[in-house]
Amino acid sequence: MDEQTDFREAANWGISPAQLDGVWEPIREAIRQKLIPGATAAILWKGGQISYASGLAVDTKEKAVPARFNTIYDCASLTKVVATLPVLLLLIDQGKLKLEDPVVHYVPEFDHGGKREITIRHLLTHTSGLAASEDFHTQAWDLERILRSIGNKPLSYEPGKQVIYSDLGFILLGVIAARLLNMNLDQAAKQWIFSPLGMLETGYCPPSELLPRIAATELSQETGTYWHGVVHDENARAAGGISGHAGLFSTAGDLLKYARMWLNSEDSIHHSVLSPSVIAASTGLQTSGISGSRRGLGWVLKGDQADVSGSFSSEAYGHTGFTGTSLYFDPQLDLAAVLLTNRVHYGRGQNITQLRSDFHDAAAALIRP
Known part of the structure; x- marks a missing residue:
């Protein structure tokens, strides 16, 4: 060997x-x-x-x-x-972001029903109520279409009540970091x-x-x-x-x-x-x-x-x-x-x-x- x-x-x-x-x-x-x-x-x-x-x-x-x-x-x-988490923690250190901030503050596409209750903490702990993932790759959608899709889908459970490991949550965290820093992730x-x-x-x-x-x-x-x-x-x-x-x-x-x-x-x-x-x-x-x-x-x-x-x-x-x-x-x-x-x-x-x-x-x- x-x-x-x-x-x-x-x-x-x-x-x-x-x-x-x-x-x-x-x-x-x-x-x-x-x-x-x-x-x-x-x-x-x-x-x-x-x-x-x-x-x-x-x-x-x-x-x-x-x-x-x-x-x-x-x-x-x-x-x-290794990438998304430390950038989010840096924003918290700098006072630009708080764990209890509603996601809708940074992602207006989330201004629907129960999603207004989802916080940054929920996304980071996989307790947001979002599904594990969705198929975006066969849709040829741009980012805005993807965000609207996530925003419009019903939650899988009440935020904070379960842990479902979710790629969707970290896709959103990457978007939030990019918007706050005005640069790509x-x-x-x-x-x-x-x-x-x-x-x-x-x-x-x-x-x-x-x-x-x-x-x-x-x-x-x-x-x-x-x-x-x-x-x-x-x-x-x-x-x-x-x-x-x-x-x-x-x-x-x-x-x-x-x-x-x-x-x-x-x-x-x-x-x-x-x-x-x-x-x-x-x-x-x-x-x-x-x-x-x-x-x-x-x-x-x-x-x-x-x-x-x-x-x-x-x-x-x-x-x-x-x-x-x-x-x-x-x-x-x-x-x-x-x-x-x-x-x-x-x-x-x-x-x-x-x-x-x-x-x-x-x-x-x-x-x-």
Whole structure:
């Protein structure tokens, strides 16, 4: 198996090379089982990091491209918490937005019945009453038509009473951020989040010259070719690749730069990006009283139905992406773990829930054997 490993920054961890190498075994097994073609992963602990890449970023009849440390992945729904969420939290820090603000203040298309009650907090916690998603990609609608459609559809439930994970809510949050900042979401995320954190290989709509480094996703039944460097999510693709719910591309290294801000929110280098107070609010429980749900602002918290943190502590939180990506934190252990795969390369039926949990188990065991 073609692999890359980097343990140099773990020299002061007091952990044997064999133990360090063993943390990647769940990934190796998933590749052997053909659950995924390959992966790039990284773990942040005590300010240092270890990295791993194995398998293939592209596995087709025409070519096989190995996964590497610098392979760029379609982040899918990690877009929600790596692009849209921090821009919204920045607006809250700046006093331009409040969690209890009605969405209709920023999206006039929501001036209908029960939708007047939906707040920014509802969108961020997936408690808005909006459906999980809708088919916009076969309609060839522009953004205004999409907003009118969302605004006119009846709610699935009363806001604040349930959690239904909703792409629609984060599409709206991306629109709100763009309107408040008077710039597209991709520009806002780059200017206010990615550039200050040194995330130079993170963004929407990657240029064609980066194609050799991008992991391919799913085979398109329409074209007979794999989606490669073009966002996998159909609604994001129909929106030109830029949306609040999907569309971001990144590397494991860049996502660990982002992770440092969340684990070290008091650190002077990162303090100017997001304040400790909004980070604490985002990672605290926002859905108490809703059975089976433990959600922060954007984040999935330990014990939620969608949680894949494995044996991480009770303080753990994170998020996953449909293409096979995840970003998870354990503040109690001062630990962050990135797992980037293109599991849809072999079809949407590939389930990697166990891989995610096993990887987090291995990371936690590395620190507290």
